[in-house]
Amino acid sequence: MKLLETTTLGNLYLKNRMVMAPMTRSRADKNGVIIPLTTLYYKQRSTAGLIISEGINISKQATGLPFTPGIYTAEQIKAWKDVTSTVHKAGGKIFAQLWHLGRASHSSNRNGDIPVAPSAISIPTQSIFTQNGPQVFETPVELTNAEVKKVIQDYKQSAINSLEAGFDGVELHAAFGYLPHQFLSESSNMRVDEYGGNIENRCRFILEVIKDLVEAVGHGKVGIKLSPSIIYHGMLDSNPVELYSYLLTELDKLDITYIHLMQPMFPLDGYPQYPLDVIEAFGSLIHKPLIINAGYTRETAEEVVKNGKAQLVSFGSLFLANPDLPERFYLNAPVNYPDKSTMYGGGNEKGYTDYPFLD
Secondary structure: OHHHOOEEEOOEEEOOOEEEOOOOOOOEOOOOOEOOHHHHHHHHOOOOOEEEEEEEEOOOOOOOOOOOOEOOOHHHHHHHHHHHHHHHHOOOOEEEEEEOOOOOOOHHHOOOOOOEEOOOOOOOOOEEOOOOOOEEOOOOEEOOHHHHHHHHHHHHHHHHHHHHOOOOEEEEEOOOOOHHHHHHOOOOOOOOOOOOOOHHHHHHHHHHHHHHHHHHHOOOOEEEEEOOOOOHHHOOOOOHHHHHHHHHHHHOOOOOOEEEEEOOOOOOOOOOOOOOOHHHHHHHHOOOOEEEEOOOOHHHHHHHHHOOOOOEEEEOHHHHHOOOHHHHHHHOOOOOOOOHHHOOOOOOOOOOOOOOOOO
């Protein structure tokens, strides 16, 4: 299988073209420190050519969901060192996904602090999980211009911390309606400074963050995840093709390692401006290695790599439930299915490290 062939990504040698996608598991402690069992969780999945970690909060301000990990304190960094060293000993490679939730959070998950965002616009029609049950999204506090620049510095410092923790590189989570995506979208960005208004200005935040990440960690160590056709968390644009065409063209000029694109995951009925296939819409603009994500199977992943449409494919729930997924693909063996009730939270092995390997 082409999917199981070795490849390189930046400075890294990968044993296959299968990527473990970032997946929030909500198993850190109340201080954002991962639990010891997390080391085993990632070790088991070192069968992937590349692991991209669950979203890691870049700062205290970035947090917004219970029991998610950070990388901004010495204790958090130390805990991640156990994960990265163990993954490397198992022959794996691992990037840290850098995460800021912005308005996609809630004060009850932030010790009473109201979330921040590009503009004071709440997420409509959805609710968020909190320790007090589901809550409607609050109206966030608009970041000042100086605060925006401080967030950019927080991203840079989190990248430096990630390398200290032993990660091979970092991925900017600029998808799924989190803070960088909020700067991109017309529906969440009504700013009148250089970070709002036209497409160039709305892309500025992401491009400045990426430049600082590259400066912080160097060549071959920075990727970005984007979701051009996902409207979750109230992300709506009148012309997403024009928006992402500009962004991808500008990203192509920078020293980044890969583009990680999500295919649509939700119905787009009534939104004809959104591409149903992001490779078809944007593939010709991407001259960096492309990781494609969302809904791929053994057969469709092999097809997309074999045809040269993407260099790697990332798998979420399949890797969650199948730590030996590459071997299962090689043998065309049956796969385990994830237990949705244990995807988030829990301090024990159930639904985390107890998924069976092949005999």
